[in-house]
Amino acid sequence: MSETDLQAIILTLQLASLTTVCLLLVCVPCAYFLARSRSVVKPFIETIVTLPLVLPPTVMGYYFLVLFSPNDGLGLWLRNVLGIELVFSFSGIWLVSMIYSLPFTFRPLQSAFEQLPKDLHHAAALLGFSPMKQFHLVILPAIKPALFAATTLSFAHTIGEFGAILMIGGNIPGETQVLSLALFDHVESFNSQAAEQLALLMLIFSFVVVFACQWWQTQSSQNGYVVNNHVEGL
Amino acid sequence: MEHLLTEDLLCNQLQHSTKQLYRTGMVAQISLAISKPVSQQFACTLRVGEVGVLLAPSGAGKTSLFNAIAGINQASGFLKIGEHDTEQIELATYKRNIAYVTQTPVLFGHLSVGALLDVVSAQQARPFDIKWALEPLKLDTILHMRTLSLSGGQRQRLALLLAMIKGATLLLLDEVLTGQDPSTKLACITVIKTYLKRNQAAALIACHQLEDALALADIAFLQQQRAGIKQWQVMPISNGIHAYQQSLLNDCADTAQDQQTVCASAFLSVLHATTISHDPQLGLCEYRVAGQPCFSAYSPHISAKQSVLLVLRANRVAISKSLLPESSFVNQWQAKIVSIRPVSCQGEHGMLIDVTLVNQGALTTSQQDVVSVWITRLSYNQLHPKIGESWYLISKADAVSLSCLN
Structure with missing residues (x-):
């Protein structure tokens, strides 16, 4: 395996880890409030969140490129005022990964929160749990399988990203070249042995992730956790 | 029987007499007006160890009332619990000095029974020690089991135990004895009474089984x-049970359709009695009821000169014009x-006759228990009993049973 490939693997793992952690921090409270919400804008928000599932990655990448272009508009303002350049940078591919993997984190969590017994909050409050303790001692442990599914799916999905990253990040080795782009490079340059290695690595990884999700759900449903089929549900 | 007081009147009375009442062991003063989902007003005062039962058919708003007291539903009025006269109405549910066992308790399915007890105990500033109650409630052998795999009865008993950990001064129990077999039901009653005594607490319960109400409530x-x-409207338990059964009968007569199960022949009557002796050889216990001798099947749990409640079913007693020596x-x-009263309800056709026992004791008593007797139309036509006449109420010893209250 070449140094460029190793760089791509490390960069991909960094990107996937950072994206997953940030998505969890954002999605857990948002999914919780949306699951309990009866607002009329709820279907609209759900549509926005689900959109990256069906939107071609290149379309999303294109809009990002237009929106954050450093020559005008928001991109120009970000560069001049905050000194941030999102196009062809790690920050850019991190942001697009966040958006692209959003439904894979958000929907399992929202679904799990919606499946919790309606009286669970009242039951916890009646036993003396404060609202904060209700959340971290009762609600979060009850949706542990959904948290696991959201984590693994968003991590795995970020690792497999291609189109959107190519559009916003280009294909700069050591900076924006992730595993899927490195594989694309090897195929283009007819380096079939290196391509085979990377493809097999990604195949095994994806299989392990999906299998772990399924196994965890089976175990969890037997142990009284709130579960739904997060993999098939997507 | 106390007369129904309006909310305002009761509020004023309770506020004026607060300090005096607490000196006499008063632990809860409630006066609430609830608008949703069932519009109702409720006012009561409860002393240490006292248990009040809400007797009303399904849909009357018992659970709504409990939810309001616990802080789940909105209510106006006042809610003072505990020795220090602490107002609870403005407090959030988790801060109230109230423990509530709901009709269908939600237990945290991902935890084992032992872990759940530990977690709930850790939330309390001063958790009430419930180890003594584990064995009688038959929960000591299932501490390792996940709450998800418990039976309905076990879930109810666990919910009762969890509520007790809170150490609250007011206990709300919604159908907590439903689904329990007779032995565990008795254990639950004993545990609840022990808790109320140890924790200087009082309870409000809702239950459809009148025997359960009688066993627990004052x-x-x-x-x-x-x-x-x-x-x-508040009243002594014996009068309350009689009035509730009569109201069920009235509702049954008023509505063309039978909306609830009313079995007039099985109506319960309660007698205040004093124990005289118990004879295991004869298999009998002897009492005095309104100065008259009374016998029930043998029970080892009574002592002489003890005040007890005896329970009779309308179809287990009969009337006779003369003594049957x-x-x-x-x-x-x-x-x-x-x-x-002629009764035609839910396929039953007969006569429900209410009698009061003639006091033959040396002391006069203010408590005059009413006993309901169920007879067939044929017996009524043959005997022609009339209001005001003196008859003999006859029964075998096993028709009389001792309420668990004692």
Whole structure:
């Protein structure tokens, strides 16, 4: 395996880890409030969140490129005022990964929160749990399988990203070249042995992730956790 | 029987007498007006160890009332719990000095019974020690089991135990004895009473089984519709049970369709009695009821000169114009007919006769228990009993049972 490939693997793992952690921090409270919400804008928000599932990655990448272009508009303002350049940078591919993997984190969590017994909050409050303790001692442990599914799916999905990253990040080795782009490079340059290695690595990884999700759900449903089929549900 | 008081009147009375009441062991003062989902008013005061039962058919708003007291539903009024006269109405649910066992308890399915007890205990500033109750509630052998795999009865008993950990001064129990077999039901009753005594607490319960109500409660609350608002009227448990059964019968007669199960022949009557002796050889316990001798099947749990409640079913007693000296009816009490009512309800056709026992004791008593007797139309046509007449109420010893209350 070449140094460029190793760089791509490390960069991909960094990107996937950072994206997953940030998505969890954002999605857990948002999914919780949306699951309990009866607002009329709820279907609209759900549509926005689900959109990256069906939107071609290149379309999303294109809009990002237009929106954050450093020559005008928001991109120009970000560069001049905050000194941030999102196009062809790690920050850019991190942001697009966040958006692209959003439904894979958000929907399992929202679904799990919606499946919790309606009286669970009242039951916890009646036993003396404060609202904060209700959340971290009762609600979060009850949706542990959904948290696991959201984590693994968003991590795995970020690792497999291609189109959107190519559009916003280009294909700069050591900076924006992730595993899927490195594989694309090897195929283009007819380096079939290196391509085979990377493809097999990604195949095994994806299989392990999906299998772990399924196994965890089976175990969890037997142990009284709130579960739904997060993999098939997507 | 106390008269129904309006909310404002009761509020004023309670506020003026707060300090005096607490000196006499008062632990809860409640006066609430609830608008949703069932519009109702409720006012009561409860002393240490006292248990009040809400007697009303399904849909009357018992659970809504409990939810309001616990802080789940909105309510206005006041809610003072504990020795220090702490106002609870403005407090959030988790801060209230109230423990509530709901009709269908939600337990945290991902935890084992032991882990759940530990987690709940850790949330309390001063958790109430419940180790003594594990064995009688038959939970000591299932501490390792996940709450998800518990049976309905086990879930109810665990919910009761969890509520007790909170150490609250007011316990709300919604159908907590439902689904329990007789032995565990008795254990639950004993545990609840022990908790109330140890923790200087009181309880409000809702239950449809009148035997359960009788076993636990000292006072009853019945609903009355006044100016479009349901108001709860307080009365002694024996009177409450009689009045509630009569109201069920009235509802059954008023509506063409039978909306609830009413079995007039199985109506319960309660007698205040004093124990005299118990004889295991004869298999009998002897009491005095309104100065007249009374016998029940042997029970080892009583002592002499003890005040007890005896329970009779309407179809287990009969009336006779004269004494039956050469018969197996060991209970033959002189009684006076106070009402006769034809009943045609839920396929039953007969006469429900209410009698009061003629007091033959040296001391006069203010408590005059009413006993309901179920007879067939044929017996009624043959005997022609009339209101005001003196008859003998007859029964065998096993028709009389001792309430768990004692």
